[in-house]
Amino acid sequence: MPDRIWIEEVKKREGETVTLKGWLYNKRSSGKLHFLQVRDGTGLIQCVVFKGDVSPEVFERSGKVTQESAVEVCGVVRKDERSPLGFELGVTDLKVLHSAQDYPIGPKEHGVAFLMDHRHLWLRSSRQHAVLRVRHEVIRAVRDFFDGKGFTLLDAPIFTPNACEGTTTLFSTEYFDRRAYLTQSGQLYNEAGAMAFGKVYCFGPTFRAEKSKTRRHLTEFWMVEPEMAFCDLEENMDLAEEFVEFIVQRVLNHRSQELAYLKRDLDVLQKVRRPFPRISYDEAIDLLHRQGNDLPWGKDFGGDEETLISSAFDRPVMVHRYPARCKAFYMKNDPEKSDLSLCVDMLAPEGYGEIIGGGEREDDYDRLLAKIREQGLSPEIFTWYLDLRKYGSVPHSGFGLGIERAVAWICGLKHVRETIPFPRMMERLTP
Amino acid sequence: MPDRIWIEEVKKREGETVTLKGWLYNKRSSGKLHFLQVRDGTGLIQCVVFKGDVSPEVFERSGKVTQESAVEVCGVVRKDERSPLGFELGVTDLKVLHSAQDYPIGPKEHGVAFLMDHRHLWLRSSRQHAVLRVRHEVIRAVRDFFDGKGFTLLDAPIFTPNACEGTTTLFSTEYFDRRAYLTQSGQLYNEAGAMAFGKVYCFGPTFRAEKSKTRRHLTEFWMVEPEMAFCDLEENMDLAEEFVEFIVQRVLNHRSQELAYLKRDLDVLQKVRRPFPRISYDEAIDLLHRQGNDLPWGKDFGGDEETLISSAFDRPVMVHRYPARCKAFYMKNDPEKSDLSLCVDMLAPEGYGEIIGGGEREDDYDRLLAKIREQGLSPEIFTWYLDLRKYGSVPHSGFGLGIERAVAWICGLKHVRETIPFPRMMERLTP
Numbered sequence: 103m104p105d106r107i108w109i110e111e112v113k114k115r116e117g118e119t120v121t122l123k124g125w126l127y128n129k130r131s132s133g134k135l136h137f138l139q140v141r142d143g144t145g146l147i148q149c150v151v152f153k154g155d156v157s158p159e160v161f162e163r164s165g166k167v168t169q170e171s172a173v174e175v176c177g178v179v180r181k182d183e184r185s186p187l188g189f190e191l192g193v194t195d196l197k198v199l200h201s202a203q204d205y206p207i208g209p210k211e212h213g214v215a216f217l218m219d220h221r222h223l224w225l226r227s228s229r230q231h232a233v234l235r236v237r238h239e240v241i242r243a244v245r246d247f248f249d250g251k252g253f254t255l256l257d258a259p260i261f262t263p264n265a266c267e268g269t270t271t272l273f274s275t276e277y278f279d280r281r282a283y284l285t286q287s288g289q290l291y292n293e294a295g296a297m298a299f300g301k302v303y304c305f306g307p308t309f310r311a312e313k314s315k316t317r318r319h320l321t322e323f324w325m326v327e328p329e330m331a332f333c334d335l336e337e338n339m340d341l342a343e344e345f346v347e348f349i350v351q352r353v354l355n356h357r358s359q360e361l362a363y364l365k366r367d368l369d370v371l372q373k374v375r376r377p378f379p380r381i382s383y384d385e386a387i388d389l390l391h392r393q394g395n396d397l398p399w400g401k402d403f404g405g406d407e408e409t410l411i412s413s414a415f416d417r418p419v420m421v422h423r424y425p426a427r428c429k430a431f432y433m434k435n436d437p438e439k440s441d442l443s444l445c446v447d448m449l450a451p452e453g454y455g456e457i458i459g460g461g462e463r464e465d466d467y468d469r470l471l472a473k474i475r476e477q478g479l480s481p482e483i484f485t486w487y488l489d490l491r492k493y494g495s496v497p498h499s500g501f502g503l504g505i506e507r508a509v510a511w512i513c514g515l516k517h518v519r520e521t522i523p524f525p526r527m528m529e530r531l532t533p
Numbered sequence: 534m535p536d537r538i539w540i541e542e543v544k545k546r547e548g549e550t551v552t553l554k555g556w557l558y559n560k561r562s563s564g565k566l567h568f569l570q571v572r573d574g575t576g577l578i579q580c581v582v583f584k585g586d587v588s589p590e591v592f593e594r595s596g597k598v599t600q601e602s603a604v605e606v607c608g609v610v611r612k613d614e615r616s617p618l619g620f621e622l623g624v625t626d627l628k629v630l631h632s633a634q635d636y637p638i639g640p641k642e643h644g645v646a647f648l649m650d651h652r653h654l655w656l657r658s659s660r661q662h663a664v665l666r667v668r669h670e671v672i673r674a675v676r677d678f679f680d681g682k683g684f685t686l687l688d689a690p691i692f693t694p695n696a697c698e699g700t701t702t703l704f705s706t707e708y709f710d711r712r713a714y715l716t717q718s719g720q721l722y723n724e725a726g727a728m729a730f731g732k733v734y735c736f737g738p739t740f741r742a743e744k745s746k747t748r749r750h751l752t753e754f755w756m757v758e759p760e761m762a763f764c765d766l767e768e769n770m771d772l773a774e775e776f777v778e779f780i781v782q783r784v785l786n787h788r789s790q791e792l793a794y795l796k797r798d799l800d801v802l803q804k805v806r807r808p809f810p811r812i813s814y815d816e817a818i819d820l821l822h823r824q825g826n827d828l829p830w831g832k833d834f835g836g837d838e839e840t841l842i843s844s845a846f847d848r849p850v851m852v853h854r855y856p857a858r859c860k861a862f863y864m865k866n867d868p869e870k871s872d873l874s875l876c877v878d879m880l881a882p883e884g885y886g887e888i889i890g891g892g893e894r895e896d897d898y899d900r901l902l903a904k905i906r907e908q909g910l911s912p913e914i915f916t917w918y919l920d921l922r923k924y925g926s927v928p929h930s931g932f933g934l935g936i937e938r939a940v941a942w943i944c945g946l947k948h949v950r951e952t953i954p955f956p957r958m959m960e961r962l963t964p
Contacts, residue, residue, distance in 0.1 A: 106763075108683065108731065110683055123762075123763045123927070124731075125728075125925045126925075142731050142762075143685070143727070143729060143730035143731025143732065143733075143762065144683055144730075144731050144732070170924040170925045171925050172925040172926065172927045199925075199927055200925055200926045200927060202923065202924040202925045203923070205924050220917075220920075221725075222722075222725035222917045222918075222920060222921065223725075223920060223924065225687075225725060225726065225729035225730075226728065226729040230729070231729070231730070234685065234687065234730075235685065237686075238685055238686045241686060242676070242680060242686075245673070245676065249673060252539065252541055252575055254574070254665065254666065254669055255668075255669045255672060255673075256656075256665065256954045257738075257755065257953065257954055258954070258955065259753060259954070259955040259957055260691075260738050260740075260753050260957075261752065261753055261957045261962060262962075263962045263963045263964075273706045273707070273708070273713075274706060274707075275704045275705060275706045275715065276704070276705075277704070277752075277962055278742075278744070278959055278960075280962065282704075282962055284706065291653075291954065291955055294653035294654075294656060294964075295656065295954065296574070297556070297657065298574060298656035298657040298661070298662070299574035299575075299656075299662070299665075300539065300555075300573050300574025300575050301574060301575070302574075306737060306738060307688075307691050307737060307738070309691075311709075313709070321692065321708075322690060322691050322692055324688065331554075331573075331574065332537075332554045485964075486651075486653045486963070486964035487653075487964075489651075489653060489654060490653065492633065492634070493601040493633040493636050493654065494556045494557075494601045494602050494603040494630075494631055494633045495603065495631045496554070496603045496630055496631060522688065523687045523688055523689070523690070523722065523726065524689065524690040524722055526690055526691075526692045528709055529709075531692060531693075531694045531708055531711065531713055532694045532917070533694075533725075533917035
């Protein structure tokens with residue numbers, strides 16, 4: 103038998119006879135020819151079965167092979183300018199390894215609920231391949247970016263002992279004789295890490311039990327969170343924009359075929375270049391008022407406001423210094439205006455909303471303790487976190503980027519549900 | 534002020550005056566000299582304060598600075614052959630940014646419980662830096678290995694709808710109006726991924742609610758799991774040994790300083806070269822009996838047996854074809870001897886036990902359904918998993934490697950608790 107290769111390798115095998123193993127993706131026939139689209143996960147290739155080239159049995163078998171049947175195909179690799187791959191296979195032999203009957207996902211349109219119920223099979227479609235390859239590229243870019251800058255990966259724990267900011271959006275589990283909560287963010291642990299390793303990041307799944315059925319919400323999503331010692335809000339924004347530029351340009355360079363398949367407007371992504379606009383919350387409020395949105399000063403932005411603000415710019419915009427009361431207790435207040443918080447949100451263009459949230463952390467023991475008390479939280483829970491302000495406290499900052507929202511934006515998808523292999527939402531826990 | 538740099542950058546700055554920001558790790562004085570060990574997370578440098586070089590205030594301040602105080606140090610980078618870094622700093626100025634009082638972890642020995650209670654501070658020690666940098670390197674190696682071979686990263690879900698193999702070792706949570714379980718393995722989902730992408734891996738935290746207080750158990754641990762279509766047990770073992778060799782050699786090449794700090798016997802690691810010995814369960818039983826262990830055929834190995842078996846070899850050993858009754862329902866039975874399973878465990882040397890478990894999966898619909906029923910499981914739960922055997926089923930295999938056990942072995946640690954930033958064990962959920 104000729105060498106068995108993956109479809110991704112055919113470009114190195116022009117003119118050679120090879121064996122491919124994969125699944126029938128699509129098929130059409132015309133008289134003496136069957137055109138079989140075969141996929142093996144690394145690519146899709148057109149396999150041309152010409153009646154004159156094969157035995158009568160192989161020709162007949164090729165005409166009968168059903169969608170998603172597993173096949174082994176032998177043939178000669180030939181240049182084919184019209185195909186995205188650049189090559190096709192001139193078939194000399196074909197075996198059916200496993201015949202699939204009535205594959206549920208046909209070429210016709212299916213409803214989203216049906217596709218989600220068949221997610222384990224839907225993953226075989228070219229569209230899902232494109233989205234999930236972009237996801238993989240984003241994740242590689244994230245790691246390369248931080249590893250290349252000398253950050254240490256410090257995985258934050260998933261099980262946390264306390265419901266730091268209320269239990270309403272937390273999942274919890276019995277943990278032997280007590281309760282544990284599933285993390286919503288690794289940030290507090292990251293701060294301990296930054297004091298130990300200077301520059302750290304964590305990257306793992308996080309959980310929110312929000313009763314939201316919007317296109318932006320998953321109960322389980324992946325988040326990367328860098329945290330840096332000796333870093334203020336400005337330097338934090340510098341890093342955030344460099345980071346987002348890096349990811350977007352990486353995907354443009356490495357996944358252009360996937361973006362093309364998704365019909366993504368590349369111009370929009372090509373504009374994602376530093377510097378990104380930076381406006382204060384106050385300036386954002388002015389902008390909203392000029393656009394006819396009358397959100398009063400002091401309120402946090404919702405989806406409508408985020409869309410209005412980001413529409414004013416051709417690249418991601420960073421909004422900094424929100425009213426402190428909109429933000430979590432650990433944010434440092436602006437020394438120049440103490441009702442403001444030294445925080446930043448990055449809003450993606452085209453209405454994709456917040457993709458990054460971060461800021462400078464409160465590094466003073468007494469002020470942090472006062473804020474914990476003000477918010478009615480129990481200081482005992484935060485003993486270890488307060489310790490970080492007792493022993494060598496320094497200015498430090500960080501942010502979090504949600505992978506699924508970033509992938510949805512980069513791919514130009516309406517809903518985050520396709521950006522993760524097996525999405526989990528309020529109404530969706532299967533397959 | 535001179536350029537502020539990270540300690541990792543001093544080697545490019547010989548002879549220059551620079552500013553470092555960090556924390557005081559250790560200190561000794563002798564007359565006109567203070568030797569301050571300063572760490573900033575990227576390295577540790579000796580800062581020499583000579584009375585003749587600085588103002589009286591700076592000299593006095595340098596003598597009083599306490600452990601883990603945050604400092605800013607200016608000085609000239611000088612070659613120093615005796616230090617692991619190769620350089621020291623000739624101090625010209627020193628500021629104390631934040632003075633730490635009574636840092637709890639002193640140079641004296643502390644008990645493990647005390648250190649674990651202060652894990653957020655213990656992370657600052659050189660030993661923890663060494664272990665967690667090796668962990669980071671292992672994780673990078675894992676991703677580079679699979680990315681380099683064309684695998685697609687396909688994150689498996691953490692929330693799963695069913696307790697597939699009994700609830701005794703599962704954590705569960707209320708999931709809106711139903712129950713969800715925390716994953717113990719991404720394998721079943723990976724199989725759907727392999728049929729879609731050919732070669733996939735997932736890499737994330739997994740959870741076991743085992744009531745075990747051994748040195749090998751965590752309730753939350755990270756696992757990488759590759760899964761390949763068109764792959765049998767032999768090819769699976771080929772990949773597993775190439776993978777483990779790759780990781781170990783990478784750490785040897787990139788983290789030799791950390792391994793030296795941990796006093797790891799490098800000879801043992803250098804021997805981790807392919808091919809690894811492969812023995813059947815039957816041969817392993819013979820080996821045990823010859824060593825005086827009388828485990829009867831058909832029983833799974835415990836820690837004692839694993840240690841005895843692995844001690845017979847100078848590199849990891851792969852034990853394949855266990856009795857089918859020891860293994861999970863999804864394992865394919867050996868067609869040559871149907872009471873055996875086409876599975877493999879890799880045992881690390883020096884008594885570190887199983888670091889890899891895997892095998893070839895049952896790919897026949899009827900046989901899989903029968904096995905599900907035999908084990909008293911409900912076929913309805915596995916409808917989607919059975920679908921994979923209805924539509925283009927092909928031979929496929931995979932394995933899982935637990936990161937913490939691998940790091941413990943590579944670092945030569947007795948207990949897995951130091952191999953993860955914030956370990957979670959039966960009796961440990963804090964900080």
